[in-house]
Amino acid sequence: MKSLRAGISFFSTIRAGGEFEDLTRNLYIMPAIGAILGAIVGMAGYPLSLYGLGFxxxxxxxxxxxxxxxxxxxDFFDAYFAPESRKLKALKDLNTGTGGTVAVALYIILLTLFFTRIDPARVVPALVLSQSLAKQGMLHLMLSSRPLxxxxxxxxxxxxxxxxxxxxxxxxxxxxxxxxxxxxQTALSLAAYLLxxxxMKVYADRRFGGINGDVVGATNCLIFLAVIGVWACSP
Structure with missing residues (x-):
């Protein structure tokens, strides 16, 4: 229970207590934390989806x-669009460049379109699964790649x-x-997660030589977007 509270506190704006060490000793619970956060967003988002209020x-x-x-x-997309010789430098740069600005704008626009389109009956399961898979993807990178x-x-x-x-x-x-x-929707979500x-893993390992917080955070966002897109676009 302490690790769940610590994870919710770390991965969200909700202050649930727990210590960082409680989370790091039990990293396998990250998908469960994602599911809890997805359920919270889903329950709040369900009435909004009835009126098509995706934004x-x-x-x-x-x-x-x-x-x-x-x-x-x-930051990841700033590095993605940077020349080969400057990718790592761009990843460390605290300033936001054009590539990053465009990526975030597209991210918000696509999420808005997907949430506007999604069947209200699917909002809660879509958010639970997408958040669970997003946190699983973060953990997989941390288990299989080296830190930069x-x-x-x-x-x-x-x-x-x-x-x-x-x-x-x-x-x-x-x-x-x-x-x-x-x-x-679940089968397609798992396929979207794997792809x-x-x-992300192949690109980060080949272009950067490993991962940092920006790569892991970007992976969370892109898996979340891909899975929500599946639920919004599937019949």
Missing amino acids: LIVVVYLGVEGINHVDGLS WEGMVSEFVRHARRRDYASYAVTLSIALLIGMEFLQ TLLA
Whole structure:
């Protein structure tokens, strides 16, 4: 319970108590934390979806999760569009460039369109699964890639253990429960997760030589976007 509270406090704007060490000793619970946050956003977003207020659902999502991951998305795309010789420097740069600004704008626009389009009956399961998979993707990178430098991610990597791959049991359990009612959307969500995670891992390892907080935060955002897109666009 302490680790869940610590995880909610760390990955959202909700102050639930717990210590950072409680989380790092039990990283396998990250998908469960994502599911809890998704349920909170989903329950708040459901009445908004009845009126097609997609942008307000995005506001709720950002209000609950905060903007740290979106900031990572911005920094990642600044580095993505930088010349090969300046990619790492761009990743360290605290200033936001054109690439990052455009990426964040597109992210907000696409999420707004998806939440406006999504069937209200799907809002809660879509958010629970997308947040669970987003946190699973973050953890997978921290378990399988090396940190570029000292920072928050290196602290997570230092505490990560093979047993934390048990997180996939949590994620698949959540997916199976949701898949009992929404089989097609769940299967496509898992495919979107795998493709997005693979693309991010291959790119980060080849272009940067590892990961940092920006790469992990961007992965969270892109998996979340991809899965929400699946739920919004599937019949």
